[in-house]
Amino acid sequence: MSIKIKQDLPCSSCISNYLWHDPPQEKKWADCVHCGMCLESCPTYQQTGEEQHSPRGRVYLIKAVAEGNLQVDEDFADPVFSCLDCRACTTACPVDIDVGGLIEEARGQVRQAIPLKGWKGVVNKFFLHSLFPHSNRLNSLGSLLRFYQQSGMQKVVRKTRLLNFMPKHLAEIESIMPEIKGSVRKKYPSVMKAKGEQNHEVALLTGCVMDVFFSDIHKATINVLTRNGNDVTIPKNQTCCGALHVHAGDREMGRKLAKQNITAFEHAEKVIVNAAGCGCMMQEYAELFRDDPEWKARAEKLEKKVVDISKYLHDTGYEKPKAMLNTKITYHDACHLAHGQGVRKEPREILLDIPGVKMVHMPKADTCCGGAGIYNITNPEMANAVLKSKMEHVPEDVEMISMGNPGCMLQMAMGVQKYGRNQKIVHTIQLLDWAYQKEEGD
The missing domain is CATH 3.40.50 (Rossmann fold)
Incomplete structure (x- = not known):
């Protein structure tokens, strides 16, 4: 893909090509000097080596549209939507450029300029408008999935290889679907x-x-x-x-x-x-x-x-568990926990407070796993490439991989299955709860 940008205009004569409400804010890109400190942290740039798929490249394109030198079109949409929005670039940036915020604002402009049509538009509207905002509908979906699992239908579907008729990435997601146990909000x-x-x-x-x-x-x-x-x-x-x-x-x-x-x-x-x-x-x-x-x-x-x-x-204090779990684990930093919220040491300290838990360091623990919300559905090839890189850094001699985000849990479970591992994927809070339960049982 090549993107042609018109000759730069003096700032005073710029006419923005963002034509809708809520465009990317200039204050978020103003301090970017394209130094390249962000390149090593960016999963998509590491996979492609292409400037438009780097943080500084995306910032440049977003700025170019604001200055009237680039249109909001498919060529602009591709690098904007291929971003994982993992925020690692902001952590690496010496002046904290909010690339994630710029990306989200730019996507808002793209979707107003180029609305999704056809089956993509139907699927997008169904999930984002008709399903996720409605708890009663989600509960109905959960009941159907629970029936699918408990009735034996799931075993039949997998045994007869009916999943082979589904798109590969959707079949992979079905294969690591967690057991549905019923809504807490409802019960x-x-x-x-x-x-x-x-x-x-x-x-x-x-x-x-x-x-x-x-x-x-x-x-x-x-x-x-x-x-x-x-x-x-x-x-x-x-x-x-x-x-x-x-x-x-x-x-x-x-x-x-x-x-x-x-x-x-x-x-x-x-x-x-x-x-x-x-x-x-x-x-x-x-x-x-x-x-x-x-x-x-x-x-x-x-x-x-x-x-x-x-x-x-x-921050508020908690009772240190007394029961031994006796397990060897490693910890994956969810992007929006480490880079988005700055929470790194807290989950690790909780894990280390559980008797019998041995922590094994994961190199590049705060690099993205490729899950990124529904990115592994919308961009399966890039998501799989990023996942492969992530799994190369997961220690093999651990029994569990702990983390604090459901999207990461699904993606890492897929990685464990795809690359022949046998680690269990767990949420940090589950381990603390298990230790409490074992203590009460003793």
């Missing part, structure tokens, strides 16, 4: 009281996909929080965090969902999140309302309350 009461003395009251984000596919992680989170003196509330009027929508360029739907969550969690002392991507999104809600002072102010108040479960436990 649990609105308030779970602390076990023993109550010290804090917190609210839990149940999210969308998380509550269908990973409700066991929610259960572990609630167990650990109540064990450590927290009353846990589950606001019933909460919804999907909107991260998938914003990443897909649907910023208007992202704003709608953000408003619903801001209202739902407005009176919470703290909002606990156990999915890195969701937590990062909620901590950036104010960016969606930069032209709406009222909602921006409300979003900023909520952002201060949102905290990852590992950081919350680390």
